[in-house]
Amino acid sequence: MREAVRQADVVLVSHHAHEMKGTDKSKPADFIQEFAHFCIDQGAHAYIGHGPHILRGIEIYHGQPIFYSLGNFIFQNDTVESQPHEFYENYDLGSHHTPADAYDAREAGGTKGLAADRQVFESVIASFEWEGGSTRTIKLHPVTLGFGLTRSRRGKPELASHADAEKILEDLSQLSAPFGTMIRNEDGIGRIEIE
Numbered sequence: 225m226r227e228a229v230r231q232a233d234v235v236l237v238s239h240h241a242h243e244m245k246g247t248d249k250s251k252p253a254d255f256i257q258e259f260a261h262f263c264i265d266q267g268a269h270a271y272i273g274h275g276p277h278i279l280r281g282i283e284i285y286h287g288q289p290i291f292y293s294l295g296n297f298i299f300q301n302d303t304v305e306s307q308p309h310e311f312y313e314n315y316d317l318g319s320h321h322t323p324a325d326a327y328d329a330r331e332a333g334g335t336k337g338l339a340a341d342r343q344v345f346e347s348v349i350a351s352f353e354w355e356g357g358s359t360r361t362i363k364l365h366p367v368t369l370g371f372g373l374t375r376s377r378r379g380k381p382e383l384a385s386h387a388d389a390e391k392i393l394e395d396l397s398q399l400s401a402p403f404g405t406m407i408r409n410e411d412g413i414g415r416i417e418i419e
Contacts, residue, residue, distance in 0.1 A: 229267035234354070237263040240275040249276050250399055252292045257283075260290045269359065270352070278343040279396055283403035284418055287358055290403075295347040299369050300379035302327040302339070327375065334372070345371035345378065346392050348414065364407065364414030366392040386412050 228235045239260070243253035252260075252273065260271040264285050271290040273280065277299070280292035307323050315329035331339035338344045346368055353361040366389035370378035384392055389412035396414065397407045407414045 281399035
């Protein structure tokens with residue numbers, strides 16, 4: 225990271241981690257927060273987490289944003305054309321079954337697993353305004369990925385409706401509050417001002 229900081233104008237660290245604090249998927253494990261802080265301390269301009277398939281809070285640390293998870297942007301894991309043998313075994317299926325059979329077993333008609341969790345299909349697109357090498361403003365554009373739609377139609381991002389945007393921003397504000405981050409809702413677009 226220090227080398228990247230010497231070579232680039234902007235350094236964004238992307239980190240994939242599913243681990244959580246205790247049993248609360250919306251809270252990052254302690255090591256994730258420690259690593260995010262370390263990245264910023266090394267000169268990274270932002271830490272961008274993903275992995276748990278849901279949004280997590282945003283922290284501003286030494287004037288730089290830490291996105292503990294931006295959730296999913298494209299989520300089409302149930303349209304993959306083939307799966308390994310073990311995937312079928314997980315659902316007591318044999319070699320004569322198709323991927324669709326396994327996906328049906330995994331989600332039970334949308335009643336269990338990730339397909340049943342609305343939060344998995346909600347995210348934000350973050351944009352930054354820079355000044356003098358530092359982030360000054362972050363805008364958060366809520367998106368949805370088609371929760372409740374058929375398998376072939378869900379998983380593709382589109383800007384959230386006004387009502388969905390309000391809900392996503394409210395949820396993200398609550399997740400960010402423990403980190404001291406205030407998100408202002410400006411007609412369905414989140415805004416974070418960094419002093």
